Amino acid sequence: MLVALYPWLKAAHVAAAVAFVGGLLAGAMALAAVQGERFPPSASAAFMRVARAWDRRVTTPAILLVWALGLTLALQGHWFRSVWLPAKLVVVLAISAWHGVQSGTLRRLAGGAPTHPKGRHGLVPLAILAAVLAIVLLAVLKPL
Numbered sequence: 001m002l003v004a005l006y007p008w009l010k011a012a013h014v015a016a017a018v019a020f021v022g023g024l025l026a027g028a029m030a031l032a033a034v035q036g037e038r039f040p041p042s043a044s045a046a047f048m049r050v051a052r053a054w055d056r057r058v059t060t061p062a063i064l065l066v067w068a069l070g071l072t073l074a075l076q077g078h079w080f081r082s083v084w085l086p087a088k089l090v091v092v093l094a095i096s097a098w099h100g101v102q103s104g105t106l107r108r109l110a111g112g113a114p115t116h117p118k119g120r121h122g123l124v125p126l127a128i129l130a131a132v133l134a135i136v137l138l139a140v141l142k143p144l
């Protein structure tokens with residue numbers, strides 16, 4: 001039964017991962033925009049409320065779904081015996097943890113906390129992209 005479901009679970013896993021990565025990048029770019037002091041404080045808080053709502057309603061449920069479906073696939077396909085999956089999980093854990101940090105920042109700024117104009121916030125979306133590239137290469141090519 002689960003064998004027939006496997007491709008559907010995998011499709012749902014990839015769709016949830018796309019929603020998660022999209023939301024993570026959108027949040028990172030929203031933060032880079034306001035932290036760069038391009039908006040007056042009241043506009044920043046309004047912008048952050050929109051970004052925070054998307055994070056809470058879409059991005060957070062998506063990463064929970066990615067993990068639930070990914071673990072189901074891993075157990076069903078006996079993938080924990082391979083090396084690519086644990087290697088991929090190290091990178092997935094890192095971006096999941098980063099998502100936690102980013103959600104907290106969005107929540108504080110949506111509540112009106114001051115922004116930090118200093119720092120290279122624009123590099124965060126690039127670092128996320130590099131991590132996603134590593135995850136996708138490991139998952140698709142299974143080189144190890």
Ligand code: HEM
Binds near residue numbers: 089135136
């Ligand atoms: C942002 C996080 C993640 C992304 C972008 C991602 C991406 C992908 C992609 C693109 C595939 C399709 C591979 C293929 O069909 O060739 C896949 C499959 C898979 N993923 Fe993930 N994944 C993520 C998180 C996870 C997590 C947390 C787990 C496990 C706990 C996991 C376990 C798996 C497994 C077991 C497969 C099935 C491999 C197969 O049957 O070919 N993934 N993932």
